[in-house]
Amino acid sequence: MTAVPQVRDFAVNAVQQQFRIIGAGPTGALLALGLAQQGFSVVLCDRLSADLLVSRSRAYAITHSSRRLLQDLGLWADLKDQMEAFRSLRLDDCSNHCTAWFHIRDLRLANRTAEAIGWILDHRPLMSLLLERLEASDLVALQLDDATPAEEALANAGSGRWIVAADGPSSMLRRWAEVPFWSHAYQQGCLTVKLRLTGADQHCAYELFRPEGPMAVLPLGQDRYQVVWSAPMMRCRDRTASSPPELLSALNAILPDGVNAVQLLDEPGAFPLELSLAPRLHRGSLLLVGEAGHRCHPVGGQGLNLCWRDVTDLLNLTAAVQRGEMAPPSLPRRYSRRRRMDLVGVLLSTDLLIRFFSNHNPLLMPFRRLALFLLKRIGWIRRFSLSAMTDGPGSLLKPLPK
Numbered sequence: 280m281t282a283v284p285q286v287r288d289f290a291v292n293a294v295q296q297q298f299r300i301i302g303a304g305p306t307g308a309l310l311a312l313g314l315a316q317q318g319f320s321v322v323l324c325d326r327l328s329a330d331l332l333v334s335r336s337r338a339y340a341i342t343h344s345s346r347r348l349l350q351d352l353g354l355w356a357d358l359k360d361q362m363e364a365f366r367s368l369r370l371d372d373c374s375n376h377c378t379a380w381f382h383i384r385d386l387r388l389a390n391r392t393a394e395a396i397g398w399i400l401d402h403r404p405l406m407s408l409l410l411e412r413l414e415a416s417d418l419v420a421l422q423l424d425d426a427t428p429a430e431e432a433l434a435n436a437g438s439g440r441w442i443v444a445a446d447g448p449s450s451m452l453r454r455w456a457e458v459p460f461w462s463h464a465y466q467q468g469c470l471t472v473k474l475r476l477t478g479a480d481q482h483c484a485y486e487l488f489r490p491e492g493p494m495a496v497l498p499l500g501q502d503r504y505q506v507v508w509s510a511p512m513m514r515c516r517d518r519t520a521s522s523p524p525e526l527l528s529a530l531n532a533i534l535p536d537g538v539n540a541v542q543l544l545d546e547p548g549a550f551p552l553e554l555s556l557a558p559r560l561h562r563g564s565l566l567l568v569g570e571a572g573h574r575c576h577p578v579g580g581q582g583l584n585l586c587w588r589d590v591t592d593l594l595n596l597t598a599a600v601q602r603g604e605m606a607p608p609s610l611p612r613r614y615s616r617r618r619r620m621d622l623v624g625v626l627l628s629t630d631l632l633i634r635f636f637s638n639h640n641p642l643l644m645p646f647r648r649l650a651l652f653l654l655k656r657i658g659w660i661r662r663f664s665l666s667a668m669t670d671g672p673g674s675l676l677k678p679l680p681k
């Protein structure tokens with residue numbers, strides 16, 4: 280194990296503190312910006328160049344918890360025109376032919392004038408804006424295209440410097456520091472592809488529960504959509520290797536009636552899925568954020584929102600350190616503790632959804648029909664479920680968010 284600097288090495292004077300963040304993905308980059316806005320100096324490293332960081336073909340479902348963070352960091356106004364709002368969410372249990380809908384009125388927000396249930400944001404405009412803001416900040420040193428091994432970053436950390444592992448699911452920092460980590464590989468993988476659809480509602484996101492796994496269809500504007508299609512990993516690979524007409528006809532066989540896939544817009548990709556969690560998101564002065572510390576099934580589009588709630592909670596704590604309300608050495612423990620309930624809640628609920636819906640088990644069918652029936656008929660069950668998807672299951676115990 281690489282020696283991790285201890286928190287007792289930290290000066291009590293917060294202004295002198297520095298953060299070294301390894302990984303400039305959407306989580307590391309957003310955290311770097313937030314810390315710089317609080318007056319911390321930040322070194323942000325990634326082994327990829329700026330061009331490669333921006334060029335990932337992926338779209339994220341953004342919930343209200345992420346909207347608030349983007350607003351707080353002054354990014355929302357610049358991103359809003361680049362996002363596609365969805366005002367309804369259609370949920371289908373395909374084995375039972377049952378459908379339930381969520382609408383804006385089902386949101387549980389203090390501000391009842393919400394304009395969308397969520398938004399779909401493409402990776403490119405998000406990362407372009409983040410890198411532009413980071414480059415403009417005097418407090419951020421960007422070290423991109425940097426092949427320095429993460430182990431060296433840890434060894435050279437020095438005292439008075441926080442190290443943040445934002446280096447994604449296979450985090451080297453987490454491994455080298457031997458942070459306890461639990462992981463379970465799903466048999467399901469997922470295929471992602473952007474395509475054109477006819478007959479779909481432009482302002483609706485679809486979640487189709489199918490026996491092989493759930494499929495999300497997310498609007499990207501006009502007739503463009505992103506599909507996140509979960510199925511056994513081998514089947515995902517076979518589908519990505521099939522010709523575009525074959526893939527389109529496989530999609531058309533399962534899309535809702537009247538919705539047709541007419542053209543692929545990028546190369547389909549197949550990815551393994553896992554459920555993983557570091558029960559404690561720290562070791563010494565090393566903090567884990569985003570997928571370096573946890574990962575869940577993409578059902579319900581929770582992934583990035585959960586990562587960004589790490590950022591929100593960590594920034595609330597660093598603000599308290601900056602104001603002198605919290606001693607720096609208690610930061611890691613408080614951060615791990617604050618994140619626990621949300622992480623366990625989301626990981627458990629996404630896993631339960633998969634187990635409940637990804638099968639043909641006749642014993643479960645009546646319960647699934649009942650669940651969809653209750654969702655359709657009872658408003659508070661819809662509000663409860665949507666609130667858990669929007670702000671995490673723990674939000675139900677908190678005051679209404681703005």
Ligand SMILES: Cc1cc2nc3c(=O)[nH]c(=O)nc-3n(C[C@H](O)[C@H](O)[C@H](O)COP(=O)(O)OP(=O)(O)OC[C@H]3O[C@@H](n4cnc5c(N)ncnc54)[C@H](O)[C@@H]3O)c2cc1C
Pocket residue numbers: 301302303304305306307324325326327332337338339340427428429445446447448450451469471507550568569570571577580581582583584586
């Ligand atoms: C196929 C797929 C589809 C997805 N779809 C959605 C979706 O629709 N909605 C959603 O919300 N989420 C989705 N997700 C999840 C989402 O992509 C992740 O939640 C998000 O990317 C996590 O961000 P991150 O910054 O924590 O990690 P990453 O995005 O993985 O970033 C980690 C960064 O660390 C860098 N790095 C790694 N190792 C090192 C090192 N040793 N030294 C320096 N740098 C290093 C990498 O280059 C990378 O830039 C999807 C994920 C997958 C795989």
